[in-house]
Amino acid sequence: MTLIKSISGIRGTIGGKVGDNLTPVDAVKFASAYGTFLKQNSNKEKLTVVIGRDARISGPMIHNLVQNTLVGLGINVIDLGLSTTPTVEIAVPLEKADGGIILTASHNPKQWNALKLLNAKGEFLNGDDGAKILEIAEAEAFDFSDVDSLGEVTENNAYMDIHIDEVLNLPLVDADTVAKRKFKVVVDGVNSSGGIIIPKLLEQMGVEVVELYCTPNGHFPHNPEPLKEHLGDICKLVVEEKADFGIVVDPDVDRLAFISNDGEMFGEEYTLVACADYVLSKTPGNTVSNMSSSRALRDITEKHGGKYQASAVGEVNVVTLMKETNAIIGGEGNGGIIYPESHYGRDSLVGVALFLTHLASLDITVAQLRASYPQYFMSKNKIELTPQIDVDAILKVMTEKYGNEDITTIDGVKIDFPTEWVHLRKSNTEPIIRIYTEAPTQQEADVLAERFVSEIKAIAGI
Structure with a gap:
């Protein structure tokens, strides 16, 4: 079993010994370090942190530990409950919070969980800040609040709907045009929060939804990383249902993969390529992806007259380079779409909405769209x-x-x-x-x- 401490957060397997795994003690220790870091870097009398989690089995336990640790530090908590990574990212600035924590191990199997840490912009912490938090955790330099200064918890279950509204209000998203095409789409939510929010978004865009593994009970029906070898069920169901395509997200809904109408993988690398093709056709500009991503994005960007650059792997590195180059869209080849018009974070909802609008404007199938792109x-x-x-x-x-x-x-x-x-x-x-x-x-x-x-x-x- 494993505990991995890095500048991007702490991730580990549930159970086992303290320091070797993500135990309750480790969750409390790292939450204490994050809260202490926020307090050391603020002059505000009372801080606020937004918390949300995916549907994995250990979620409620870790959620309660982290939430009450922050309360013990005198920090107010806005509890989104079952949520997604991009939803929490959007909530932080809307709530004028000082930070955010997403409790998810992303694409890792069910025995894993993690604390992903955000700054006041709703973006992942940079390396320097992450290193400081690790130092605080190692030194256990925590100072908890007295009984009259404890934080308070406010529950807010509206943010999935708020997130959907934010996406539908993006200028390049056209739900009316999508609705006219009467698309039929199969959704694999890997029994996590994507099984709630993606069908909701699709229905509001006038799409007929066929749900597959959309019960958010945390019992992943297959390996949750959206790769071809794990997605046989949805590939088969898309063909059986004569659907226009299929959508697969990971447990925290920041990675997005499509299944073409013929039951073949669209290719998670081409999620970003297709969305960028549409965005660049309407608003020419620059793009960024990481070094492990396909050359196809470079080709599409140059076709539209823009400039492509590659960053080191890691969302924070992509975002940093996007800001430096004024990129209008970017992301990672693992199906992560970052669209600054919405926010600087990978967001499957944004990807779905842009892809649907793009497809609705074309009189071709998803398989034909895939074939139109450079073949890598x-x-x-x-x-x-x-x-x-x-x-x-x-x-x-x-x-x-x-x-x-x-x-x-x-x-x-x-x-x-x-x-x-x-x-x-x-x-x-x-x-x-x-x-x-x-x-x-x-x-x-x-x-x-x-x-x-x-x-x-x-x-x-x-």
């Missing part, structure tokens, strides 16, 4: 790590070995070949090394990945 294929692999493996040393060897190629080392090692690329990096959230490749065909991408997996294992002696 990716292979995403990972190697489990042990404490004995020196990943940095491995990456250094690979950098030297391929020194004659176009290499970028701002985040692991990315090697750009003329028609394909490979990106090797340590995960920020799991004890693994990721190997991403992209090539003009799936076979070429797979072969390239297998080659690098073998080379890394040979160097590591595993």
Whole structure:
């Protein structure tokens, strides 16, 4: 079992020993550090933090621990209850709160949970702030409030509806045009909060919804990461229902994948490509994605006269570069759409609404839309790590070995070949090394990945 502490938060498996897993003690300790950090950086007499959670089984337990820890620090809490990551991100500035916490382990299996931390803008903390929180947690430098200064909890269950309204009010979202197309869509909510909010959004856009795994009980019916090997049920159901397409989200609804009308994967990399194609056609500008994302976004951006740039992996890095380059849309190739017109955070609702509006303006199927884009294929692999493996040393060897190629080392090692690329990096959230490749065909991408997996294992002696 595992506990991972990083600048982006704390993530771990439920149960086990303190310090080795995400136990109640660890949840309280880290919530205390976050609350203490906010208090140290504010002159306000009373602070407010927004809290929401996904539907995973451990959610209520972790939620109560974190919420009451903040209360003990004298911080007021606005409790959204069952929610989504982008919903909490939107709520923080609307409530003029000082920060936010989303209790979710995102795409990780049910035994995992995590505390994702936001600043007063509803955006993820930067690396410096995250490091300070880790220092406070390590030192256990907490000063709790006396009985007359405890925080108060206010429940607000309206924010899923508020979030939907915010999305529908975006200038490039046209629910009336979508409704006229009478789309039929299958939704896989992986039995989490996406099973509530995505069907609600679709119905308000006049879409017929077929629900699959939309009961928010936290019992994930398949691995919650929205990859092809986990999505056989929805691929089959889209064809059986003669649906226009399928929608899959992860447990906290910041990753979005589509299934084409023929039951094939649209490709999570192409979620951002399709949404960017639509946005750029209406409002030309620049785009950003991370280094592990498809070249297709670059091609589409340049087609519309914009400039594309790649950041280090991690939402905060994408957002930072988007602000620096005035990008009008960006995100990550894992199906994460960041649209600043709404907010600087990955948001599946925004992605769904933009995609539907784009599709409604075209007289083609989703499969035809996918075929209209530059054709790249990716292979995403990972190697489990042990404490004995020196990943940095491995990456250094690979950098030297391929020194004659176009290499970028701002985040692991990315090697750009003329028609394909490979990106090797340590995960920020799991004890693994990721190997991403992209090539003009799936076979070429797979072969390239297998080659690098073998080379890394040979160097590591595993």
